Amino acid sequence: xxxxxxxxxxxxxxxxxxxxxxxxxxxxxxxxxxxxxxxxxxxxxxxxxxxxxxxxxxxxxxxxxxxxxxxxxxxxxxxxxxxxxxxxxxxxxxxxxxxxxxxxxxxxxxxxxxxxxxxxxxxxxxxxxxxxxxxxxxxxxxxxxxxxxxxxxxxxxxxx
Amino acid sequence: xxxxxxxxxxxxxxxxxxxxxxxxxxxxxxxxxxxxxxxxxxxxxxxxxxxxxxxxxxxxxxxxxxxxxxxxxxxxxxxxxxxxxxxxxxxxxxxxxxxx
Numbered sequence: 001x002x003x004x005x006x007x008x009x010x011x012x013x014x015x016x017x018x019x020x021x022x023x024x025x026x027x028x029x030x031x032x033x034x035x036x037x038x039x040x041x042x043x044x045x046x047x048x049x050x051x052x053x054x055x056x057x058x059x060x061x062x063x064x065x066x067x068x069x070x071x072x073x074x075x076x077x078x079x080x081x082x083x084x085x086x087x088x089x090x091x092x093x094x095x096x097x098x099x100x101x102x103x104x105x106x107x108x109x110x111x112x113x114x115x116x117x118x119x120x121x122x123x124x125x126x127x128x129x130x131x132x133x134x135x136x137x138x139x140x141x142x143x144x145x146x147x148x149x150x151x152x153x154x155x156x157x158x159x160x
Numbered sequence: 161x162x163x164x165x166x167x168x169x170x171x172x173x174x175x176x177x178x179x180x181x182x183x184x185x186x187x188x189x190x191x192x193x194x195x196x197x198x199x200x201x202x203x204x205x206x207x208x209x210x211x212x213x214x215x216x217x218x219x220x221x222x223x224x225x226x227x228x229x230x231x232x233x234x235x236x237x238x239x240x241x242x243x244x245x246x247x248x249x250x251x252x253x254x255x256x257x258x259x260x
Contacts, residue, residue, distance in 0.1 A: 008162055012169045019173050019196050023180035028188055035192050042199050045169075049162065049206055050215070054222050062226055066195075066233050073237050074188055077250060091182040099175025103168045139224065143231045150238045 007048050015041040028074035032067060039063035166207030173200035187240050187250040191233070198229050 015038055022034035039062045046055035173196055180193030202225055209218035244250050 005162065005165075008165055012165065015169065016172050016176070019176040022192055022196060023176055023183075028186065031189060031192055035195055038196065038199060042203060045166070045203070046206060049166065049210065051206060051219060051222070054206075054219055057223060057226060061230065066230050069237065070188070070192065070195075070233065073241070077186070077188060077244070088183045091179050095175040095179035095182075098178060099171045102174060103171035139227075143227070147231060147234060150235050 004048055008045065011041050011045045011048065015045065028077060029071055032071040032074045035070065036063045036067035039067060163207045163210035166203055166210070170200040170204035170207060173197070173203065185252050187243065187252055188237075190252065191236050191240070194236075195229070195233070198225075198232075202226070 018034045018038035018041060022031050022038060025031040025034060040059055043055040043058035043063070046052075046058060177193045177196035177200060180196065181190050184190050184193065202222060205218060205222060205225070209215065212218070240250055243255070247255065
């Protein structure tokens with residue numbers, strides 16, 4: 001195992017610990033803070049994987065803006081009680097089964113792919129996005145329209 | 161080998177996020193769990209891309225997904241504030257009781 005593999009193992013353990021902290025923390029602020037740490041660790045994983053600018057974008061925009069926004073909102077609400085203990089144990093067992101079966105299926109499917117089965121190439125997607133920039137404009141306009149609509153709805157209700 | 165590790169990590173994160181969604185009653189905590197699942201899906205995309213030669217497509221798809229997630233957070237927080245303004249709390253069980 002090289003230095004990249006060792007880094008990946010350490011960052012993966014830290015990411016899983018941050019995700020667990022985000023789920024089980026009693027305070028909403030600590031939960032959002034753990035989500036921010038998860039974003040930072042995930043950006044580091046992207047950098048180790050060879051996606052330098054994706055990692056920078058993840059840390060700068062996601063952890064830097066979105067998570068801070070969630071922390072700001074989380075400070076305004078009080079803590080709500082959780083589900084019962086019996087229900088939590090059932091959910092824990094179900095989540096473990098889902099995670100284990102999904103990882104098993106995914107790793108097996110990679111073996112199938114590399115053995116020569118046909119799979120969807122990503123070249124078509126990149127050609128579609130790069131050669132037809134109207135797609136980006138369409139997505140941007142749709143997102144902007146959705147945000148304006150929601151803001152108008154909130155302003156209307158608050159004014160009432 | 162690195163791709164397999166990333167995919168296993170994404171499965172673990174998905175399980176943690178699903179557990180958080182099911183066991184929480186607070187809408188904001190459910191949003192945080194949904195964000196964990198989004199990060200898991202992004203991690204799976206990067207992990208699968210290590211078995212492909214096309215890095216540009218994965219980069220563009222990931223940037224689009226992150227942009228979508230940012231807008232999703234803004235919209236979801238707006239709706240949560242709206243619910244708090246109308247109902248007075250963000251407990252999902254109490255909202256369910258009000259619906260009935």
